[in-house]
Amino acid sequence: MVTEIAAPQPLDTTTLDELRAAVSGAVLGPGDPEWDAARLPWNRLVDQQPAALVVAADAADVAATVRWAARHGVTVSAQPNGHGASAALDGTVVVRTAALDDIWVDTDARVARVGAGVKWGDLQTALDGTGLTGLIGSNPDVTVVGYSLSGGLSWFSRAFGPGAASIRAAEVVDATGAQRWVRSDEPADADLLWALRGGGGEFALVTALELDLHPAPQIYGGLLAYPAEAAAPVLRAFLDVTRSAPEELTAWFTLMHLPDAPFIPAELRGLSLAVVTATHLGSADEAERLLAPLRTAGPVVRDTLRPVAPGEVGLLAEEPVDPVPAVLAGTRLHAFDDTAAEALLALAGAGSGTPLLQVQLRHVGGALARERVPAAAGTADEPYLLTGLTIVPSPDLAPLVSAALDQLFTTFAPWSTGTAPLTFLDRDESIRRAYPAATIDRLRAVKAAADPAGLFRGNRPVDA
Numbered sequence: 001m002v003t004e005i006a007a008p009q010p011l012d013t014t015t016l017d018e019l020r021a022a023v024s025g026a027v028l029g030p031g032d033p034e035w036d037a038a039r040l041p042w043n044r045l046v047d048q049q050p051a052a053l054v055v056a057a058d059a060a061d062v063a064a065t066v067r068w069a070a071r072h073g074v075t076v077s078a079q080p081n082g083h084g085a086s087a088a089l090d091g092t093v094v095v096r097t098a099a100l101d102d103i104w105v106d107t108d109a110r111v112a113r114v115g116a117g118v119k120w121g122d123l124q125t126a127l128d129g130t131g132l133t134g135l136i137g138s139n140p141d142v143t144v145v146g147y148s149l150s151g152g153l154s155w156f157s158r159a160f161g162p163g164a165a166s167i168r169a170a171e172v173v174d175a176t177g178a179q180r181w182v183r184s185d186e187p188a189d190a191d192l193l194w195a196l197r198g199g200g201g202e203f204a205l206v207t208a209l210e211l212d213l214h215p216a217p218q219i220y221g222g223l224l225a226y227p228a229e230a231a232a233p234v235l236r237a238f239l240d241v242t243r244s245a246p247e248e249l250t251a252w253f254t255l256m257h258l259p260d261a262p263f264i265p266a267e268l269r270g271l272s273l274a275v276v277t278a279t280h281l282g283s284a285d286e287a288e289r290l291l292a293p294l295r296t297a298g299p300v301v302r303d304t305l306r307p308v309a310p311g312e313v314g315l316l317a318e319e320p321v322d323p324v325p326a327v328l329a330g331t332r333l334h335a336f337d338d339t340a341a342e343a344l345l346a347l348a349g350a351g352s353g354t355p356l357l358q359v360q361l362r363h364v365g366g367a368l369a370r371e372r373v374p375a376a377a378g379t380a381d382e383p384y385l386l387t388g389l390t391i392v393p394s395p396d397l398a399p400l401v402s403a404a405l406d407q408l409f410t411t412f413a414p415w416s417t418g419t420a421p422l423t424f425l426d427r428d429e430s431i432r433r434a435y436p437a438a439t440i441d442r443l444r445a446v447k448a449a450a451d452p453a454g455l456f457r458g459n460r461p462v463d464a
């Protein structure tokens, strides 16, 4: 049984001053001039109201913050960046970890050690020329630690599984304020390591992770874009390609409606497109052979497919990296037939008038269906993940966007399992949509043992 810490109270000046004296980084509270800018997460749609912020200078600051929080009965959270922001961090003391930016790579042992502030783009760039890759997702600005603790669906998950299953070890500050490594060769830590591999930030504050690296001597990737009016044959070709694709090939089909906004390349502003984005762990020739049906499926108006370095993989989907108000949500599909294709084009294709910036069908499956190591992230054998992503330029448009997502997921109910990877939950959704009841029960048991006072709060609380 987890003993809940009392409902958050505003922190008094003396208590905050004690925290300031305990850390070498900055401590910000409501009333500080920088507060309003600093408190917001990457996802500006979440008007996050923490009790205070600690901009940790190093891992010792993280430990000092946890010891202070334990003394005062305050909940504490890590938020390196805030792509996964939810309302759960309101009232907590939020630790920013950008300064924990060390990257260490051992190519022989195929392992990387990264600090809790390292972004995926930086780790991947450090791997250029090594013939190895990490399990990066579609966005280079997401942190390795935030993504991996939350499951992590990568371009290369069809070949190597979820990001969480590549966590080899974690350097944590535990609920006693002690800094230590959690490793797979320590039987007493087996449950905690299992929970860290996909259960999120509810069990400890992580200051560094050691991750498996995976062979990638050659990577080919990029996108083919077509006018949205040509989407039907392109979607058919995408389904043909993905139904027989080897695990080295990952392709995503996207219906995209680009706003006339500065973050969109000038020549693409205002266009509606059907886009296939792909990566292949192998030669250019083999990738082109596998993707050949897509080359002739419609008039290609943009082609960025090319051999790429690991450091370029996070750029292939051309997603926004600067903070924006955004909505991202998904659902796994156990099948995708002709009726599903018609429904997708009607809801999000040319002339649909959808307010969603993009509706995407990610080909998944492969190694995601196999257990590599014990991990809360678990396995998933569904072949596709349907996602909606959009930018919400003003809060009054949020209901319109929510209605469009509801309509998308309701329409797709016949093909959907109703589940999603933890990193594809909408900002107000519970962890229960990501994991089965048995996983939630075990996560709660691990939390009760590792954090009996409920000191740590992640963006997806296990008791919600």
Ligand SMILES: Cc1cc2nc3c(=O)[nH]c(=O)nc-3n(C[C@H](O)[C@H](O)[C@H](O)COP(=O)(O)OP(=O)(O)OC[C@H]3O[C@@H](n4cnc5c(N)ncnc54)[C@H](O)[C@@H]3O)c2cc1C
Residues within 6 Å of the ligand: 042, 077, 078, 079, 080, 081, 082, 083, 084, 085, 097, 116, 136, 137, 138, 139, 141, 142, 143, 144, 145, 146, 147, 149, 150, 151, 152, 153, 154, 200, 201, 202, 204, 205, 206, 207, 319, 320, 326, 328, 421, 423, 424, 457, 458, 459, 460
């Ligand atoms: C445009 C976009 C594209 C995306 N693409 C993908 C994708 O391809 N694949 C995918 O899987 N996800 C994807 N995501 C989701 C993203 O991976 C998650 O939001 C993830 O949580 C990481 O984001 P972050 O680094 O900003 O972490 P934050 O949002 O800052 O943190 C998320 C949570 O992780 C935990 N956490 C973070 N750091 C620590 C720490 N040091 N100690 C303890 N707990 C910690 C906490 O619970 C925290 O609330 C995408 C999101 C966006 C907005």
